[in-house]
Each structure stands twice: as C-alpha cells, then as structure tokens.
Amino acid sequence: MTTPIASLSQDELKTLVGQAALRYVVPGEIVGVGTGSTVNKFINALATMKDQIKGAVSSSVASTERLKALGITVFDANEVQSLSVYIDGADEIDAQGYMVKGGGAALTREKIVAALAKQFVCIADASKLVPALGNFPLPVEVIPMAAAQIARNFEAMGGTAIIRQKDGQPLVTDNGQHILDVRGLQITDPLAFESQVNQWPGVVTVGVFAHQKATVCLLGCADGVRTTTY
Numbered sequence: 001m002t003t004p005i006a007s008l009s010q011d012e013l014k015t016l017v018g019q020a021a022l023r024y025v026v027p028g029e030i031v032g033v034g035t036g037s038t039v040n041k042f043i044n045a046l047a048t049m050k051d052q053i054k055g056a057v058s059s060s061v062a063s064t065e066r067l068k069a070l071g072i073t074v075f076d077a078n079e080v081q082s083l084s085v086y087i088d089g090a091d092e093i094d095a096q097g098y099m100v101k102g103g104g105a106a107l108t109r110e111k112i113v114a115a116l117a118k119q120f121v122c123i124a125d126a127s128k129l130v131p132a133l134g135n136f137p138l139p140v141e142v143i144p145m146a147a148a149q150i151a152r153n154f155e156a157m158g159g160t161a162i163i164r165q166k167d168g169q170p171l172v173t174d175n176g177q178h179i180l181d182v183r184g185l186q187i188t189d190p191l192a193f194e195s196q197v198n199q200w201p202g203v204v205t206v207g208v209f210a211h212q213k214a215t216v217c218l219l220g221c222a223d224g225v226r227t228t229t230y
C-alpha cells in the first residue's frame with residue numbers, strides 16, 4: 001500500500017525524485033548508484049541517457065543486475081579513483097543531511113561507493129525527512145560470530161537488536177554477513193555515534209551515514225521536488 005501525499009502516491013514521488021536526479025549525472029562520466037525502490041526509479045531514468053555516460057559503479061548485486069539489464073555498463077569500485085556523484089535513497093534523513101540507511105541490507109557497499117564520490121545526492125519521498133534519526137530500526141552489518149556481543153552493546157545503550165531474517169533464516173548480505181536491526185536508540189550526535197559503533201569488533205558497517213552524509217537532498221513533496229543543499 002502506498003501512502004498518498006496530496007494527490008501523488010509515495011511511488012509517484014519516488015519516480016519524481018528519481019527523474020530529478022538525472023540533472024546531477026555528469027555526461028561522459030561514471031555515476032555511483034545506490035540501492036532500493038527509489039534508486040530503481042533513478043536507474044529507469046538513467047537508462048534514457050545511457051549513451052551519454054560511461055557507466056556506473058553499483059552498491060549491490062540487485063542494482064548491478066538492474067543496471068546491466070538496461071544496458072548500462074557496471075564498473076568495479078576498484079576500477080575508479082573517484083566519482084562526481086553518488087545517488088541513493090535513505091530510510092531517514094535529518095535537516096543536516098545525516099541519514100539512516102540499510103533497509104535494503106546494502107549499507108556497506110553504499111558507504112564504500114559514497115566515499116568515492118564528491119557529492120552524495122539523496123533521493124527520497126517526504127516520509128523520510130525526520131527531526132532526529134532513530135525511529136527507523138538502525139541496520140548494522142555484522143560478522144555473525146560477533147552478533148550477540150554487539151547486540152549486548154546496543155542493549156547497554158537502551159536499544160534492542162534482532163538479527164534480520166529472510167525466509168526463516170538470518171539474511172545473508174552481498175558480503176556474506178548478517179544484519180542487526182536495532183530499535184529504541186536515540187541518535188542525538190550522529191557523527192559521534194557512527195564513530196563509536198564502527199569501533200566495536202565485528203561491526204562491518206553501521207547504518208548511520210554521518211561521515212558520508214548527503215550533500216544534496218531531492219525530497220519528493222506534495223508541491224514537487226524540494227532541493228536542499230547541506
């Protein structure tokens with residue numbers, strides 16, 4: 001079910017911002033591509049200018065398959081030194097451009113590709129804009145043998161962590177690891193929080209994107225696409 005915002009559905013808002021992101025794609029270059037339903041709209045739009053770009057660096061197996069199916073060349077991240085722009089969605093974004101990501105379990109590769117890029121353009125429907133991060137369960141990619149220890153660390157912070165399941169089994173990420181989803185956290189200082197959690201042994205990536213925050217957000221709203229630069 002989509003939640004209608006004025007006359008446009010959530011799906012239509014995603015299409016709108018996916019198309020709006022095309023103006024950040026630099027002709028002749030390689031573009032960084034994220035993961036998720038909003039990014040899928042962007043990939044559809046990108047296909048209309050595939051002959052004008054060199055290709056893409058992708059943040060997930062799912063996006064890679066979609067890009068290739070539409071005839072867009074996908075480069076390995078190791079083949080590029082930098083990107084002008086990385087375009088991705090978010091589960092939450094605040095007024096500073098700090099985000100929670102990883103609802104699609106692709107957070108580690110998303111952070112890697114984002115770190116290659118000069119600009120992070122976040123594309124999201126209006127429901128993703130929040131006053132403070134922490135309502136969406138925080139995804140954390142972990143090495144399975146450390147999961148219980150990391151869950152206890154989150155409990156000490158007031159959170160509750162569960163291992164994400166798929167078909168009755170722990171979900172296995174593109175990197176062969178597991179995801180903890182953590183509820184009940186108050187992330188008042190995203191930069192400090194990201195640094196702290198990243199240091200725990202067994203944490204591959206925490207889904208707070210503060211050091212790799214958005215530089216631009218294209219937010220799909222009832223009155224069109226609202227552009228915010230941070």
Ligand code: 5RP
Pocket residue numbers: 034035036037038039088089090091100101102103104105106107110
């Ligand atoms: C995937 C992500 C996505 O960007 C995030 O979950 C938003 O997805 P959607 O556009 O489907 O709402 O971080 O790991």
